[in-house]
Amino acid sequence: MITYSSINRTRVVLGFAHKEHVRDFKEKCTTLDESIVSRAIFPDSVHIKYEGGNRVVLTPETTEFTFSSVSVMINHMIRHGFTTGDSVLGAMLEQIATNLPVEDKLVLRCVNDKPTFVVSVTHDAIDLAPVTERYVNPGAQGFRELVSQLNRDGAVSSVEVDSISRSIHVTPSGSICGALKALSLALDKAGAIVNNSGVLSQLMDMALADVTANELRTVRNISRYPVTHPLSRYKDAALTIEDILVGIRNRELNETIKRKLTAALKGSGEFSALPSVLTKGFAKLSKDFSGQLDKIIRNSLT
Structure with missing residues (x-):
């Protein structure tokens, strides 16, 4: 179980509940060298230092961490059986949305400038990744309300939820613009944004x-x-x-x-x-x- 995280562009610190979890990390996130993260997770070299208190420290050799690169690592760990509470996972995701470059994506925010989702538009489709505790669990009320609202809108053809990444993939039924209008309304009703027209x-x-x-x-x-x-x-x-x-x-x-x-x-x-x-x-x-x-x-x- 992951119990702690501290994430910025040049350093990721993860804390685990027990020593066995650190061993699992070595087995599932490294290959031949336990001091280097597997290239299947980070294409560039990322070094690992193992510290007391069941903590591991990741530092990139050249390029800085980005929202996308750390998201891949988090999803890889969840896919391979690592667990964490919604509050810890929400804190991890909020850090990568706040502290790391999101590149061609957009960070959506609600009251108090708190991030809620990171959204991207690619090939006329929309992807949303939750980055706060309120929406990180697909079974939570706020998440379900958002998906339900999108499913009811005629501008949306389909809504798919990835149980690992917790992301929402939206396919328009017609133009991407109609689907984006439906999305902004749904986000507004779910309390995930504060400025509908601006978003x-x-x-x-x-x-x-x-x-x-x-x-x-x-x-x-x-x-x-x-x-x-x-x-x-x-x-x-x-x-x-x-x-x-x-x-x-x-x-x-x-x-x-x-x-x-x-x-x-x-x-x-x-x-x-x-x-x-x-x-x-x-x-x-x-x-x-x-x-x-x-x-x-x-x-x-x-």
Whole structure:
């Protein structure tokens, strides 16, 4: 059983109830060298020091700990039989949400700025990871109310709960924007956020970034096709679209890119005869994210 934790970017301290639990840690979290965490948990070297009081101290050799990397370790331990009370687990998760970089995710907060969930949007799907005692147990009332509210909303196709990571995976029934609106309302009703409109705006920005990243991967692949590929004839168009998408991603559009973005959204001019694989992203952007695009255009330097 895990009884204690102290977590920051350069040091993770875990306390266990008995010496046998420390031995279990060595067996299940290391391989040939008990002073190095298994590379199946951390891809980069993480050193282990065993201290008195049944404590272990983890320190990364080069890169700092992140929310994602420590989440992998916690889930690995739970998957391999380590147990902990909701209060201790909630404290661990709150520390990694507060003290570690969350990268492309968003930390949701309730009253007193207390973190509740960490949310991400990837490939038009939503994932929420609870990071507080109130929601860490899927059987708890707050957790069940949130899942129930999402399941009742027509904008949501399915809600899946992972019993190990305690995460919630939300699949939209239509646009990602509709599902995000349903999510913000459900979070508000469950008491997990305090500013519904502000949270929704941040979630929409995440969704826009996700769509932009997906389309960038597509057009960059096309711009690099060999001359023997049928789509290689559209290399120049792909490079132009790449410039537009990079501008959206960076939220900086010069006058030339603004004009090209406007034409791309309308499907006019040089974008009128392109194959759909190159233009489908603009149709989605125009339909679902016109408000955010207008804001980016207005705020860009002229």
